[in-house]
Amino acid sequence: MYLTDPIEALKHQLDTLGETAKKGFVRLSTPCQVDNLVGWLSVQSVLPHIYWKSRDADAVEHVTLGAVKAFDSLVALQADLAALAGIGGEQPDYFGGMAFDPDSPGWQHFPGCHFLLPRIELRRQQGVGTLSLNLRFDDRCPDTEIAQAHACLAVLKAEKALPRLLPYIYQREDRPAQKEWAAWVERVTHPNHLGHTPKVVLSRQTCLTAPEMPNPWALLAHWQAGAADCFHFGIQLTPHEAFIGCPPERLYKREGRHLMTEALAGTTRRGQDALQDQALADALLADKKNSLENQCVYQQLLTQLEPLSSQVQMGEAHIVKLRSVQHIRRLIHAELHQDVTDQQLLAVLPPTPAVGGVPRESALAFIHQHERHQRGWYAGVFGRISHTSSDLAVAIRCAHIGPEAIRLYAGAGIVAGSQPDEEWRELDTKIADIMSLLGMG
Ligand SMILES: C=C(O[C@@H]1C=C(C(=O)O)C=C[C@H]1O)C(=O)O
Numbered sequence: 001m002y003l004t005d006p007i008e009a010l011k012h013q014l015d016t017l018g019e020t021a022k023k024g025f026v027r028l029s030t031p032c033q034v035d036n037l038v039g040w041l042s043v044q045s046v047l048p049h050i051y052w053k054s055r056d057a058d059a060v061e062h063v064t065l066g067a068v069k070a071f072d073s074l075v076a077l078q079a080d081l082a083a084l085a086g087i088g089g090e091q092p093d094y095f096g097g098m099a100f101d102p103d104s105p106g107w108q109h110f111p112g113c114h115f116l117l118p119r120i121e122l123r124r125q126q127g128v129g130t131l132s133l134n135l136r137f138d139d140r141c142p143d144t145e146i147a148q149a150h151a152c153l154a155v156l157k158a159e160k161a162l163p164r165l166l167p168y169i170y171q172r173e174d175r176p177a178q179k180e181w182a183a184w185v186e187r188v189t190h191p192n193h194l195g196h197t198p199k200v201v202l203s204r205q206t207c208l209t210a211p212e213m214p215n216p217w218a219l220l221a222h223w224q225a226g227a228a229d230c231f232h233f234g235i236q237l238t239p240h241e242a243f244i245g246c247p248p249e250r251l252y253k254r255e256g257r258h259l260m261t262e263a264l265a266g267t268t269r270r271g272q273d274a275l276q277d278q279a280l281a282d283a284l285l286a287d288k289k290n291s292l293e294n295q296c297v298y299q300q301l302l303t304q305l306e307p308l309s310s311q312v313q314m315g316e317a318h319i320v321k322l323r324s325v326q327h328i329r330r331l332i333h334a335e336l337h338q339d340v341t342d343q344q345l346l347a348v349l350p351p352t353p354a355v356g357g358v359p360r361e362s363a364l365a366f367i368h369q370h371e372r373h374q375r376g377w378y379a380g381v382f383g384r385i386s387h388t389s390s391d392l393a394v395a396i397r398c399a400h401i402g403p404e405a406i407r408l409y410a411g412a413g414i415v416a417g418s419q420p421d422e423e424w425r426e427l428d429t430k431i432a433d434i435m436s437l438l439g440m441g
């Protein structure tokens with residue numbers, strides 16, 4: 001029997017699932033055409049909602065609903081990955097992220113670490129959509145699992161157009177304000193401080209309040225349309241808040257034993273025309289302060305990868321052009337040793353000096369002592385993990401949308417040669433895209 005309604009098709013597959021098929025992880029799939037995946041996600045009542053699209057040109061677009069299983073620690077996640085790999089067969093994708101400081105995450109409702117195996121997945125690659133239902137039979141009663149899956153399918157709704165973004169008048173408050181920021185930069189760039197801590201990435205929270213908040217998914221849809229070459233993500237764990245972002249920076253991508261990572265640090269604005277844009281790019285590559293920001297990141301990545309891998313190779317410094325900013329980037333490739341897991345990589349690599357500093361401990365101590373806003377999942381990790389491959393972004397260029405405020409986050413690497421006013425302007429260029437979408441540009 002061939003059913004054209006994808007939900008009916010999945011129900012049918014669920015009802016006719018053979019007893020021998022009720023083993024380990026099972027994914028039931030059917031073709032499904034949806035115009036706008038974010039629009040489809042936005043109308044669903046089942047939480048959590050996750051949106052994930054990697055930055056590669058042909059990347060799969062994923063939206064997920066609900067959770068078959070959720071993990072608040074990397075140890076638990078890795079144990080589950082290993083358990084399913086042991087059973088064999090198709091392996092699932094887990095989606096989620098981690099706070100900047102997993103031991104003290106700071107945002108209510110956002111655990112230090114949260115990855116989940118979704119109940120429902122809708123994915124699209126090269127125009128082809130697939131709706132999937134995920135089930136687990138290894139550690140639970142099959143009848144209960146099937147009943148829960150049915151309950152989830154029963155409440156799926158048809159796609160609706162996303163609401164329009166209305167131009168609200170927002171009140172803006174920066175934490176810290178510019179004067180205090182300047183004092184921090186002076187302190188970090190004092191020769192005594194630079195002597196023991198050459199880089200600290202300081203951050204600012206820009207709090208925007210208005211009587212009404214925009215729909216976070218409509219905001220993400222607009223934001224991503226103007227952010228090619230970036231990762232796109234959104235997560236909604238509870239009804240009235242969401243965390244979205246379009247980060248340009250990869251934490252790492254793993255395909256089997258092959259690891260790709262990068263040092264993305266050093267920033268300038270875009271030019272008014274092609275000539276000025278090129279002049280700004282050339283100046284950025286030649287600039288000592290910006291090169292030092294980048295160097296701090298790649299040196300630490302190379303040091304951390306050394307014991308975990310072989311054949312570590314780094315490419316030339318080059319420029320990445322985004323809508324409002326240009327960055328220096330160096331790509332790094334390595335072959336991981338046989339037993340190295342995502343759990344290990346995620347325990348070692350973040351926070352990189354792109355968002356923390358060097359040495360890590362003293363940079364983090366400075367951040368904790370001075371920043372009064374909670375970074376939460378800003379500057380943390382977001383992405384997809386599976387047995388065969390993983391892809392994770394550094395959660396920058398992001399917004400937390402709550403019931404009363406939108407909180408934007410931006411950081412800047414403070415090193416020898418940093419000037420308070422220039423670094424303050426750099427924070428503004430980093431939030432320029434989302435600010436203009438909100439009518440605040
Ligand atoms: C910390 C952020 O970005 C980081 C800091 C950069 C810099 O200071 O030049 C550039 C890219 C990222 O490494 C952010 O966007 O919030």
Ligand SMILES: [Mg+2]
Binds near residue numbers: 265266267412
């Ligand atoms: Mg910088």
